Amino acid sequence: MVKKISKIPFEGTPEQAQQLGAVIAQYKHDPSQLMTVMQKAQVIYGYLPYEVQVMIADGMDLPLERVYGVSTFYAQFALSPAGKYSISVCLGTACYVKGAQGILDRITELLGIAPGGCTEDGLFSLDACRCIGACGLAPVMMINDEVYGNLAPDQVAPILEKYRKTA
């Protein structure tokens, strides 16, 4: 999996740095908790820019290479910021055979972004994801934590519109 490093300038607040500091202090003694720290850092910042990875490496007393190696290995770690609403279309087998590609294509068409991208207004980001285990409702997509099942391509536009309105 190729990961794109974000060119958007990093803007961290002192509060975020303080929160991350507290997480690091809690797990500093145990290098096997590196992924836990990175997962929590991603919750704090929304993604893991270079600057945050340096903070983690320094704080955990691990080489930056190790942190960067982990961040690029696992799909969950994002090196670019996500949109306010993060859309994941499941391309697991059950969804695929029931036409998930058509759902993804329709979203791409509507938002003008490819999987891995984010709309210019920062509202939506789009990803094709692995099976989320709701195969009985295939095809499914998730927008943040909300799961939408039994989708047809023409249901996509109204759903996106709903989010656009509440934004």
Added chain:
Amino acid sequence: MTLNELNEMQTQAKAKLTPGDANGPAIRIVVGYATCGIAAGARPVLQSLRRELESLGLQNVLVEETGCIGMCQYEPIVELYAPGQPKTTYVRMNAEKAARVVHSHVANGKLVAEYTIGAATGEAAEGEILPLTETNFYKKQRRIALRNCGVIDPESLEQYIAMDGYQALAKALTQLQPGDVIQILKDSGLRGRGGGGFPTGLKWSFTAANQADQKYVVCNADEGDPGAFMDRSVLEGDPHAVVEAMALCGYATGASEGYIYVRAEYPIAVKHLETAIAQAKERGLLGKNIFDSGFDFDLHIRLGAGAFVCGEETALMTSIEGKRGEPRPRPPYPAVKGLFARPTTENNVETFANVPQIILHGAPDFAALGTEKSKGTKVFALGGKISNTGLVEIPMGTTLREIIEEIGGGIPDGKKFKAAQTGGPSGGCIPESLIDTPIDYDNLTAIGSMMGSGGLIVMDEDNCMVDIARFFLDFTVDESCGKCSPCRIGTKRMMEILDKITEGRAEMADLDKLEELAYHIKENSLCGLGQTAPNPVLATMKHFRAEYEAHVREGRCPAGVCKALLNYVIIPDACRGCTACARVCPVGAISGTVKQAHIIDRDKCIKCGACMTTCRFGAIEKK
């Protein structure tokens, strides 16, 4: 907690669950509240039930969330337990239906027949009630691993204990030696449910035989096969079963610490596990000196971060250590040098979920089910083109035909069965000619598929097998960790050949090349991911060779899936000239005047299919 306290707690907890008991509720209602239930709309159903009960002032009705009941197709599901009645299963509920059930069934004892499962499946005559256990979907099932899923509130330790929970651990710690536990497992014939099928008792005995300052138990809950969700259901619906089994494993192998590695994509499973571990610690079912036996055991949760390869046991352990989840060469095997370089026993969720039942009821009970070399049951996640999608637990040896036609209710829309895929990206497909094969580990391997973790995806005549093979390979190319070159480079080269085939650019020699490459990758890859990655291609080539050849020789996709080989055409005689297709075409490729037959410009057409779904006269066809 002592054994006496456990027994006392069980007696009380059972009474509290029994409708009509002096200490129990008048009626108990459960709502399927696993991921799929919530996604289907269980939340408003639960709210409506509570609201209506309150508005009617009905006291002593217990409304609870439960795990996956197994019938995804019929979610949201509500089940009602009342004294002197078989359990009533209401399906496809919504807030209004829930309100009606409260007013009619709960308040007046009148069942709402048309919402019940029998009415939904059409198996019950009008006005009749068919218990869930007598439906085609359910009657061939035997629930061991899923026994508590959809029955108890997964966040209640008390209810788990009511269902004989922690009795197996108590029995082992107070009556059995570690060697006895292993012997029972060996006699039961339980094999690893994660895919490999290695005998569990034997695995445990290897770790037990090694001496070390520290040993570990690891639960592989990194369920990554697309289309498999049985482990999620067990963790969401019955987390204590896994906790209890891991403690049993610790006792049998001499380990005092365990790790559960669970996918971060399963937030409810993580939450329920955290609750279960905290409850077990609070009651002394984990921690020091469990049941006054001198045995200590502690559990930790680690979250995955989205890497399929971490389902491979050595990669999973590397990931728990906080590193890139790359596999390690074996030997040394985990039983010698596993997590943190200590002897480690690793099993998957479903395997563990079977263990307490086996220890409690003995090996013969379990071994009575199944085939000669595959004992017990297996949970399958039915998905794809099948009427009843869901989770089913069936005795080994059940045939694919029984699963698809009887339990699964056949293929929807009158389509024809084409193949079933088991084992996900590591498995293969089973064509119609082999549909009567009794399913067990060895039979599936013999026909070029594998048990895998239990995903069973059904495909019909509209699915192209070359496209499916390409889909799985795309997955493994993406998920190959890159450590060894046969997998990293080989799968990529296979993918390129498949691209050529699906785009009509391949020659017959490419098919031979594809096959040869597949065998090289199988033989030379470091771990299970690469060793099995070519399986979907090999299996589809074996059973659907003609379909591959049609792509190559005739430039034709018989199922009408591969876009590059398709053309949309308007049948002039059927076209009424309504212009609907021309209006939906995103690229303006359709032209014609009103009430005259239209034409599709092949050069402009992007083959999105929008015209075909819009046409009301069936005048557009794919060729």
